Amino acid sequence: MPANPAPVDLNNADDLTAEFFVRARMHALYQIMNSPVRPWPHKHLMIENVFPDDFYAELRRCMPEQGAYTPLAKTGKVAKGDYEMRAGFLLNEDHLSRVPARVARFWTGLFEEVLNAEFAEVLMGRHAADVQDRLDREGAVLTEPPRRDMILVRDGTSDGVKIHTSDPKNLLTLLFYLPEDERYVECGTTLYWPKHRDMRCWGGPHHDFEGFDPVWTMPYRPNSLFMFVKTDDSFHGVKPIQIDNLRRDLLLYYIHR
Template sequence: MKQNYSIAPQSRIDVKDRFVEQVHSASLRAKPMPHAVMSPVFPAATYAHLTSALPKTDLYREARGAARFRRQCAQLTGQQAERGDIFFTSQNANSKGLDPVWGELATWMQSREIRDLLIERFIPSALHPFDRNSYRTDLRLVRETGSVFIAPHLDQPRKLLVIIIYFGSDLPSSAGTSLLEPTGQGRTFREQGKVGFTPNTAFILPRTDTAWHGVNPQTLRENRDTLHLYIQRSDN
């Protein structure tokens, strides 16, 4: 039986089907690196509910690599920054303290159906063939606060695809993701493009050896909330 995910009694919207429609409408851009932008990700009522249901900060654990993140931010900005995350699993998606909407979202976003669709739409043909069943979908909320800087980096080789969905309306566009290219002069980079921090927008990035990206240093007055979906090898 088909299950509907509804946000308000007067709005019987199938959020999963709308997401699938948006994925089919988005196209992979070749320059400055393979990537896509999808907006809006969710229907307006769903997005409003998700935003209001963002967990309290004390429910976030210290994210992996948080110490390095704090050190890099402090070195560049001279101020403090923090990063925490919540990984969704079948055990914790409906745990105490989290709005049930996150459990509903995690159930279908981590399904094989969505994994296969995202691979078909956004993985360049040059990266095929591979056994898609050797890949799993991970989902996590990330919260960054303070004077934030995410250094230029490539995603780890085990990752096939990363999707970052932006939440919140009070952050500047500059809090989005910069698309970078090495200058060839030491570890320096030039910005080749940018996906601005726009509410209810997804930045979609296949993992390639040229997909350098990061976030320019800036002091945030509000939380930088993002939802990350990773398709990565299951043996890691």
């Protein structure tokens, strides 16, 4: 995959066909469904080459300019937390109007034709027992079919994101890493184990780093995915990063109640 794909007309989306997106969905499902679940410290997967090479090259071409983003705290997508350094791009009329036609078509196609209802259904099928176990322990019941949500997130040098287990409504959380190259491979999400080993949290609060032992940092590599089952012990965060001119691009995708 070229680090800098050749320029294309960002106002021409004619070649972003349904077949192009379906092929990406099948590739992603193959990569995810045939990857083993890592059971400790909580159930998660780390997958590389999650999309076809040409699809990822198009994704990089279609990354929105900085001015198209909104501070994450103002998007309504996050509760209180240490997100001041993050900005978000949503699939709504306001954000889509800020980018060229090809860019808007790509990201709506990614959500509606790649990470679509079938994609979510297949993942939920694989993790049905895990999700049901979580709901049973929480004393909750699904009264409606799960929903999907997606947001592009951009951040950089920061004091990090303190440790949390994901939003209480989430069932499966997927973090797609979208860098240009591997310069910042050490800047991925870190898994944590509480120093008080029996500590649990259904979500909401962000916890200080001092109360946890870092276990493993997911490599922030191009075209990779960190996915986990949201539970009361799915503790993760982002360590403080002090790197000049760092830009971290992620796609956050949730299957939630």
